Amino acid sequence: MSGLSRLDGSFEPAQRNGKNGSAFLSMEEPVLEAVHMRKVFPLRKLRFWGQERSVKAVEDTSLVLYPGRAIALVGESGSGKTTVARLLARLYSVSGGEIRFRGRQVSGRSARALRSYRRHVQLIFQDPFSSLNPVHTIRYHLRRPLRLHGHAHTSEEETAQITSLLERVNLTPAEQFMDKFPHQLSGGQRQRVAIARALAARPDVLLADEPVSMLDVSIRLDVLNLLSRLKEEDHLALLYITHDIASARYFADDTLVMYAGQMVEGGPSEEVTQQPKHPYTQLLLQAAPDPDRLGSGQRVLGGAETARGEPPSLISPPSGCRFHPRCPFAMPVCKERFPPRTDLGSGHWTHCFLYEANADSSPSTSPVPMQMKER
């Protein structure tokens, strides 16, 4: 165990001016930052002289990861949340904006630059059935990162570190698991191996892309609790990507909500889930299964009639705020431009004209919908 406890080395002095995140959150310096990050995937033209087409997957996204804190990124499928994780893991290159690691912009796409970056930033994939190679043993999966990142040089060191990695993810007795193949393990055990593999690089940042959504319900919490514990032990900065806002509330200190490639709301998880401000967050919370509605008389038929339409195509997204075609409170200005960020206090912010003090065309003095008042 002790072989893996990291020394938190002295941070490089970060030169940052301006506040790109909720600086109140932590006294510590951020590890990883995305600043006005964009991603556009070009598409094949329909015709030779046709128009250039592209998928605008992520628009102007900023987020900050602090050591020892978990941030959840919540959104529906197609909201761009996985793209954000892959951009941060540098599996994709950004189309605009920048990524900063310990205050420095990351650059260079050479194998060497990427390897040294991934020594610090590791990604856990959603599907443990396809993220492990079926022809290799667990030992092999864990040996690779140890070798690649220069943490183990002899086979004794390797075995000792693999053992302690497996023990850290509660795969005990480690000797039994080491020489198994992925197909001999259950989904939960496989995801633990994937987590151990990410830890083998001794990262500072762990990006977890829907780490539990492929697992059986009864073992999801176990894996989430494991991630939580590892975060504490190693002082990891954790990005937890999920479509399940209830698990975001459970697991993460802060929650960011994304819709169709745009960040719409963020702040402390409790604030965001108990006092959602953006109409999309409200919709998401209303739609989430909630057993407490049982017996309250309204059941599934009550409320949530505002749930209309479906997420837009990102090839030709709606102008302005991309939520406006579905938004029950849409105003003319929502079509024109994306709302600026409004700070609501205690770290809670949203991008919505309803909360902007001096919106161009605010129809009334108190436009804030009272839709969620029963919560």
Added chain:
Amino acid sequence: MVTQKTEKLLEVKHISVDYAMASGTLHAVNDVSFTLARGQIFGLAGESGSGKSTLAYAIARLLRPPAVVTQGEVIYYPRPRLDQPSDDEGTLPFDVMDLTPEELRPFRWRKLAIVFQSAMNSLNPVLSIGAQIEDVLKAHYPEMPTGARRDRAVELLRLVGIASDRLRSYPHELSGGMRQRSIIAIALALNPDVIIMDEPTTALDVVVQREILHKVMALRQEFGFSVIFITHDLSLLLEIADTIAIMYAGRLVETAPAEQLYRQPRHPYTDGLLHSFPTLHGPRRSMTGIPGSPPDLRAVPSGCAFHPRCSFAFGACQTVVPALGTPSADAPEQRVACHLYDASLNPAGIPEQLRSPGVMEEADSSLSVPKGEPR
């Protein structure tokens, strides 16, 4: 239509399904019995591999070798209907398992329809939605004139909330939610008494899922059909189902009215499941899930299949298979298969955790994971 939730519609008696494997026989469903009332929503919950889909397909007689129904009957109680005057099978109950292929044809779809999980795979990609609805009508009512068929197709699409100009759309032109709605429209085409829905919303986003559930509930209200709703998402089931049955390793371990199940789960597995999903309201507290993982059906533990994961397991659990019984005279509709409630086997009495009603409301355990909010 006024629905009498006490009128019997389907009685499943001691159904067992085996899969013949090269390495031996696998018992996917073991001696399952339940009763479905007219107009009722019956929820069937369980983890992957618990046999819930196999059970549903057995009821619909859809299983093909290597799956074999080894025992049991499914008694169907018909009711004369004005809209199907051509039915001449009378009103006597009959066993679905005894039907010949010729008798099965009118039974399926007119009496019992199925909505499969993957809408994309259950629609034919080269036929328009309209053609696929009309196809059903044509197959079952060949004498129906073309115009009437077209009108019925439009009506069905309208019922599920799709505009009639979509009649000529192909499946790929529709969004996931609309595809699932069309499937529901097709299932409704012949006004069945019972619809089996196998994870109908699992592949959809929460907002779309909520819309579709609304629709199903509204249609149920209007037409009074029963639903067997299969899902792994117990939190969803608690909201929509009247009665819930929990399956584990091919057996029913508990069945109760939804509210009763939520307020006072009796089986340790149900209790564990209820503690496996984080909630959106109430205090945030550490939750544990269920230790271990679901059993491999090729090697189901002896006695109660849940005993290796059960914190209350005692001697008899390892040897004797528990039968469904009524644990408390206060709740005659709640039945549970657990030795804890058998005083002759368990003289120590029922553990405190399962005795106190309102397990979900207790707020004794303080939040340890994740950490509280910095304010």
